[in-house]
Amino acid sequence: MARIELNNLAHQYAPGGDYALQPMQHVWEDGGAYALLGPSGCGKTTLLNIISGLVQPSEGRVMFGDLDVTTLAPEQRNIGQVFQFPVIYDTMSVFDNLAFPLRNRKHGEDYVERRVKHIAGMLGLEDVLKRRANNLTADAKQKISLGRGLVREDVAAVLFDEPLTVIDPHLKWQLRRKLREVHEQLNLTLVYVTHDQTEALTFADKVVVMLAGQVLQVGTPQALFERPEHTFVGYFIGSPGMNFFDCQVDGSHAVVDGEHIPVDPTMAEAARNAGGLLQLGIRPGLIRPAGADESALTVKVDKVEDLGDYELVTGHLGQHQVHVRLEESEKIGSDGLRVVFPTENALLYADDKLVG
Numbered sequence: 001m002a003r004i005e006l007n008n009l010a011h012q013y014a015p016g017g018d019y020a021l022q023p024m025q026h027v028w029e030d031g032g033a034y035a036l037l038g039p040s041g042c043g044k045t046t047l048l049n050i051i052s053g054l055v056q057p058s059e060g061r062v063m064f065g066d067l068d069v070t071t072l073a074p075e076q077r078n079i080g081q082v083f084q085f086p087v088i089y090d091t092m093s094v095f096d097n098l099a100f101p102l103r104n105r106k107h108g109e110d111y112v113e114r115r116v117k118h119i120a121g122m123l124g125l126e127d128v129l130k131r132r133a134n135n136l137t138a139d140a141k142q143k144i145s146l147g148r149g150l151v152r153e154d155v156a157a158v159l160f161d162e163p164l165t166v167i168d169p170h171l172k173w174q175l176r177r178k179l180r181e182v183h184e185q186l187n188l189t190l191v192y193v194t195h196d197q198t199e200a201l202t203f204a205d206k207v208v209v210m211l212a213g214q215v216l217q218v219g220t221p222q223a224l225f226e227r228p229e230h231t232f233v234g235y236f237i238g239s240p241g242m243n244f245f246d247c248q249v250d251g252s253h254a255v256v257d258g259e260h261i262p263v264d265p266t267m268a269e270a271a272r273n274a275g276g277l278l279q280l281g282i283r284p285g286l287i288r289p290a291g292a293d294e295s296a297l298t299v300k301v302d303k304v305e306d307l308g309d310y311e312l313v314t315g316h317l318g319q320h321q322v323h324v325r326l327e328e329s330e331k332i333g334s335d336g337l338r339v340v341f342p343t344e345n346a347l348l349y350a351d352d353k354l355v356g
């Protein structure tokens, strides 16, 4: 295993063309479980293929520990890789498929047997080890692919490119949990590419959020939720995403459509200094109903959806659409819903970047 460092990395597929990856500096710590999350076309696969050696970056270096691997071929890099669709040998047994990467590295048969059984046990493949792979379901075949990616102990990292795409929805959840357990047991560096926030947030210790070839934020699921450093992170993570309101800042208040909303004074000062397009951001679940005697904002309610544990209110605050998560909808009065934006939950953004 190794710490993987991307030094001033950038990539253009054609010289002079658009950057598929904007210049970046990034470290994948040894033994970390990372998710690479972003919408289609943001550069996730390009970044993964640069780490594995399938693509050579047009700029910058890739370091595995102290070793510069930028120009090394994939087979010289010690990487396990699992793709969207199963990559297995149909005519071989499940055992031989799992053993293949180990026999390739000339490991003795005692070790191969022990290791294959260990991995098969973790993935629930022990009962089919003797079966030919071609007779198995798509789910089982993808489990074999996962096993082949995880079977070697000496890899620098294992890279997963949307590995659960072909998996039946009810099994997806189970396999995500399984991969987390595998990570805890094997202590490998794992990088998991997905455009699905639930997959990213349940799998990873740290999530790397990308947009248009740029890394916008690297953080724990909690940090991405509580302090999105970019409006896109706030909008992309959470269901629904964060509310954003164009605003001005007056003293220690954000002014939204003439309403004065108290914000953290240090943040207000930073926003005034930053200038540009200012926005106030707050999560739907962090807005709270106002007490009877409290000064409040009034949300005009358009729709209330019962989502089991909570109710989701969609409404308007002045010109702006707003979502509020409510425990009890009886708080909605005839004029609308009276709410407070707690100061500690109201964040300010200047030109899409968190200030302060």
Ligand SMILES: Nc1ncnc2c1ncn2[C@@H]1O[C@H](COP(=O)(O)OP(=O)(O)OP(=O)(O)O)[C@@H](O)[C@H]1O
Pocket: 013, 020, 038, 039, 040, 041, 042, 043, 044, 045, 046, 047, 195
């Ligand atoms: N071989 C290629 N040649 C030219 N451009 C490419 C090539 N592969 C990807 N691109 C472009 O690079 C950008 C990033 O693509 P990439 O596949 O890395 O994104 P992604 O986030 O993995 O998307 P998806 O989730 O759809 O797989 C896109 O604009 C894409 O069109």
